[in-house]
Structure formats: C-alpha cells, structure tokens
Amino acid sequence: MVRVLKLSAVMLWAAVALAASALCAAHTSAAHPVEGQEQKTAAATGGAAAAGAGTHGLTPQERRGKAIYLRGESPSGKEITALIGEVDVPASTLTCGGCHGARGEGKTEGGVTAGNLSWTNLLKSYGHTHPSGRKHGPFDEGLFARALVEGSDPAGNELAVAMPRFKMSAPDLADLIAYLKRIETDRDPGLTETGIKVGTLLPAQGALAETGAAMRDVLAAYFDDLNGKGGIYGRRVELAVAETGPDAAATAASVRLLVEDGQVFAIVGGMSAGADKELAALTQEVEIPFIGPATLLPQTGFQTNRYIFYLLPGMSEQARALFNFSAQRQPLARARVAIVYPEGGMTAAAAADIAELCKKSGCGELRQSTYTVPAVFKDKIFLAFPSVPADVTPAGEAELRALVEKYRFPMRHTAAQLSALAAAKVLVEGLQRGGRDVSREKLVTALEGLYEYETGATPRLTFGPNRRVGASGAYIVGIDPARKDFVAVGDWVKAN
Numbered sequence: 006m007v008r009v010l011k012l013s014a015v016m017l018w019a020a021v022a023l024a025a026s027a028l029c030a031a032h033t034s035a036a037h038p039v040e041g042q043e044q045k046t047a048a049a050t051g052g053a054a055a056a057g058a059g060t061h062g063l064t065p066q067e068r069r070g071k072a073i074y075l076r077g078e079s080p081s082g083k084e085i086t087a088l089i090g091e092v093d094v095p096a097s098t099l100t101c102g103g104c105h106g107a108r109g110e111g112k113t114e115g116g117v118t119a120g121n122l123s124w125t126n127l128l129k130s131y132g133h134t135h136p137s138g139r140k141h142g143p144f145d146e147g148l149f150a151r152a153l154v155e156g157s158d159p160a161g162n163e164l165a166v167a168m169p170r171f172k173m174s175a176p177d178l179a180d181l182i183a184y185l186k187r188i189e190t191d192r193d194p195g196l197t198e199t200g201i202k203v204g205t206l207l208p209a210q211g212a213l214a215e216t217g218a219a220m221r222d223v224l225a226a227y228f229d230d231l232n233g234k235g236g237i238y239g240r241r242v243e244l245a246v247a248e249t250g251p252d253a254a255a256t257a258a259s260v261r262l263l264v265e266d267g268q269v270f271a272i273v274g275g276m277s278a279g280a281d282k283e284l285a286a287l288t289q290e291v292e293i294p295f296i297g298p299a300t301l302l303p304q305t306g307f308q309t310n311r312y313i314f315y316l317l318p319g320m321s322e323q324a325r326a327l328f329n330f331s332a333q334r335q336p337l338a339r340a341r342v343a344i345v346y347p348e349g350g351m352t353a354a355a356a357a358d359i360a361e362l363c364k365k366s367g368c369g370e371l372r373q374s375t376y377t378v379p380a381v382f383k384d385k386i387f388l389a390f391p392s393v394p395a396d397v398t399p400a401g402e403a404e405l406r407a408l409v410e411k412y413r414f415p416m417r418h419t420a421a422q423l424s425a426l427a428a429a430k431v432l433v434e435g436l437q438r439g440g441r442d443v444s445r446e447k448l449v450t451a452l453e454g455l456y457e458y459e460t461g462a463t464p465r466l467t468f469g470p471n472r473r474v475g476a477s478g479a480y481i482v483g484i485d486p487a488r489k490d491f492v493a494v495g496d497w498v499k500a501n
C-alpha cells in the first residue's frame with residue numbers, strides 16, 4: 006500500500022534530503038546513485054561567549070579513580086580484573102560502585118553487606134566491627150591494597166568470597182585511593198535536595214534567533230508545568246540558557262561557562278550550532294549528560310561518548326539506512342553502485358561512510374562522484390528523512406498545545422518546538438528512572454536503558470551503551486513527479 010506523505014515543517018526542519026536512486030529502468034545496469042543536499046540547521050550566530058573555566062569538580066587523578074570505582078575502567082589502559090571464586094572477569098562487570106554504592110555509602114544485598122568505602126570511614130581510628138562479627142583496626146593505603154588483592158582485612162581476617170580479589174596496576178590503585186578520599190564530597194553540580202538545574206544551548210541572535218526563542222518557550226513552559234506538579238522527586242527543575250556563539254569554539258566556550266560557572270547538572274535540547282565535535286569533547290571531559298542536541302552530525306565515532314544522547318539520526322545514519330534500503334531491493338553483488346553527492350563536508354563524509362559499507366558488503370562495482378541536479382533521476386530517487394509528521398502522536402501534539410495554551414506562547418517553528426519537547430521528556434524520564442538518589446552517572450545508565458521510548462514527537466527511541474542515536478535509521482520516501490509529492494515506500498529502515 007502506498008501512502009502519500011505531505012511535506013511539512015517536521016521534514017523540512019531537521020531533514021536531511023539524502024537521496025538514493027534504486028534500480029534503473031532497464032534493470033541491466035543497476036546503479037544506485039546517492040544524491041545529497043543538506044539543509045542548514047544550526048548556523049551559529051552571534052552570542053557572547055567569554056571563555057572561562059572555574060575549577061570545580063575533580064582533579065584528573067580523582068576523575069580517573071572515579072572511572073575505576075564506578076565502571077571498572079582503567080584510564081591507564083591496563084586491564085583490571087576481578088577474581089570471583091575461581092573465575093577471572095573484567096572489573097567492568099563487577100564494579101566497586103555496584104556493590105558498595107555509587108557514592109561509596111555501602112549496601113546490603115541478599116543479607117551480605119559491602120561496607121562504606123569512604124576514606125574517612127576506612128581510616129577510623131577504632132576500626133570496624135562488621136555485622137558478621139568480623140573486627141579489625143583502621144586501614145591505611147597498604148592495608149587497603151591488601152584487602153583488594155588478597156582479600157584480607159587489617160586484622161588478617163579473610164573477607165567473604167562476595168568481595169572479589171582484584172588485579173590492578175599501581176597507578177590505577179593510586180587513582181582509586183585518590184578518589185575514595187574525595188568520594189564523600191563528590192556531589193554532581195546542580196543537584197540539591199530541592200532542586201535540579203539544567204542547561205540548554207540556543208541561538209539568540211541572527212537568522213535562528215526566533216527558532217531559539219521558540220524552543221526556549223517550550224522548555225521553560227514544560228519545566229514550569231512539571232514543577233507545578235511537584236517536580237521530580239520533589240526537586241524543582243531550573244533552566245539556564247547558554248547562547249550559541251559565532252563559531253564552534255565560541256559555542257563550546259559558552260557551554261563550558263554554563264557547565265562550570267552555571268553549575269548545571271545536565272544539558273537538554275537546543276542546537277549544537279556546528280560545534281558537534283567540540284561539544285562531544287566537552288561533555289566527555291566534564292562528564293555531563295547532554296540529551297537531545299539538534300544536529301545533522303551526531304558524533305558516533307569509534308570511541309563511544311557515554312554522555313551524549315542524540316534523538317534523531319544524522320547524515321551518516323540516514324545514508325546507511327538508504328544503503329540498506331537499496332541492498333534490500335537488489336542483491337549488491339550484482340549491482341553497480343554509484344554514490345553521488347554534492348560537494349561539501351557533511352555529505353562527503355556520509356558518502357565515504359557508504360563507500361566503506363559497500364566494500365564490506367561486497368558491492369559489484371563502486372563509483373563516486375559529486376552531483377547537483379537530481380531532476381534526471383526523477384522516480385528513481387529516494388529520500389531519507391529522520392522523522393515524518395506521523396511520528397507526532399495525538400498525545401504528543403496535545404501536550405504541546407496544552408503548554409501553548411497554558412503559557413500563552415506562540416506555536417511557531419513547530420518542528421523545533423517538538424524536538425525541544427522530546428528532549429525535555431527524555432531527560433525527565435531518565436531523571437525519574439534514576440531515582441531520588443540520582444547522579445549524572447545514574448542518569449546516563451537510566452537513559453541507556455530506554456527501549457522504544459515514545460516521546461510523542463519523534464520516532465521511538467532506543468539507547469544503549471553502544472547506541473547513542475535514539476532513532477538510528479531513516480524513513481525512506483520516494484517522489485511522485487506527476488503529483489509533485491512524496492510517496493512512502495517503506496517503513497523505518499535501520500542504519501545498522
């Protein structure tokens with residue numbers, strides 16, 4: 006069944022019109038040209054952005070220790086292993102934080118108590134008497150190392166098998182100790198008993214200023230409404246806004262200021278304004294979650310960045326979905342494939358990505374060239390869209406309308422407003438799942454657990470430790486030249 010789709014703002018907005026023709030008429034020399042044109046999203050405009058860096062937070066050594074404590078990751082690159090019974094496993098599967106609590110507070114599970122690991126507690130002059138009756142004097146660094154490696158406490162008592170025996174390098178051990186000395190006061194910024202401060206990044210000047218204002222209206226209204234309903238575990242959400250700068254460096258500096266001086270807990274929605282690489286690096290460095298920046302270039306390279314969650318697919322994911330779509334229509338080994346794209350960085354990168362995929366999948370013949378006029382391909386052209394109007398459910402639309410009515414702001418740049426709403430909802434879902442005792446770490450883990458989450462304004466979103474784009478794929482849409490309209494040719498096609 007063919008469904009005709011009307012082009013709407015949603016498509017135009019974040020839409021990447023990467024087009025791929027499938028089969029040529031004669032079927033003898035099948036070609037799969039891929040044509041691309043991109044729509045400008047976040048051209049950075051105006052906006053003051055003083056570079057400035059407070060020195061809140063952890064030292065590099067403490068930060069490395071935290072990675073060991075919470076994730077069993079060794080920043081020094083040496084493997085850390087945990088021996089449980091007779092089995093050696095990577096420490097990433099048995100983390101200190103998992104048993105002793107994300108803040109070292111100690112935890113009892115199944116009748117077994119893994120005690121408080123704050124350094125002050127470990128060094129208490131009178132030592133510990135444990136629920137099991139085990140008694141010992143204070144730890145020091147050497148005794149702590151012995152507990153980890155040999156599994157015995159300062160009095161020489163053997164620790165229960167529930168406590169794994171660890172193997173880690175001396176520098177890793179030093180980092181871990183440095184963090185345990187700090188763990189008690191390591192509170193994520195922006196989080197108090199009664200409030201949670203979040204930031205967003207919006208253009209305030211130039212051509213995109215109005216879009217920025219439209220998104221801001223939604224975010225402010227959404228959080229105010231939420232606060233009226235009691236907030237999140239009694240915490241009120243406070244919104245701080247950073248402006249995009251005239252270039253990527255200025256935008257990144259503006260966000261750094263927001264994070265370090267503004268002390269926000271997480272960043273939500275807004276636009277990446279061409280500073281994708283810089284923002285990805287910053288979130289990684291500061292370890293701050295960033296949920297739903299609107300961009301065509303999600304940074305999903307080799308090294309996964311745990312802190313960014315992109316809602317919609319970018320150029321690369323859409324190009325991959327187009328490729329998969331073509332491959333479904335004709336076996337690649339018999340196909341002659343042409344990747345055709347306009348000159349320019351964004352599409353060139355996506356084209357290179359497809360070429361690589363093509364080689365790996367054993368394409369018959371591969372050609373690449375740049376191209377500008379798609380007209381000759383007419384009904385052989387297929388377009389990829391990150392989202393279609395049908396993604397906006399009646400509930401999603403009603404939610405936006407209710408905010409518009411209650412807060413009396415104009416409904417404009419609807420697609421941008423819906424993307425802001427979606428980002429805010431994903432953040433709040435993550436905060437709720439993170440629990441009363443939420444931390445940045447817990448928020449990230451909660452978001453990585455989202456599966457087919459329905460925002461009402463985007464395709465369903467699924468994240469995971471290695472999946473940073475919630476809707477990773479594209480809608481493939483054909484063109485009906487006679488009716489000058491788009492025609493749906495299939496459902497959602499995955500990028501992988």
Ligand code: HEC
Binds near residue numbers: 100137
């Ligand atoms: C699988 C769960 C588990 C993991 C993972 C784990 N522990 Fe433990 N740990 C325990 C339990 C249970 C005890 C208590 C053992 C006992 O009472 O005999 C314990 C005891 C200890 C003790 C002794 C405390 C005392 O007062 O005697 C230290 C120190 C310790 N753990 C440090 C760590 C560190 C550091 C890590 C990470 C590198 C870690 N543990 C990972 C479960 C765990």
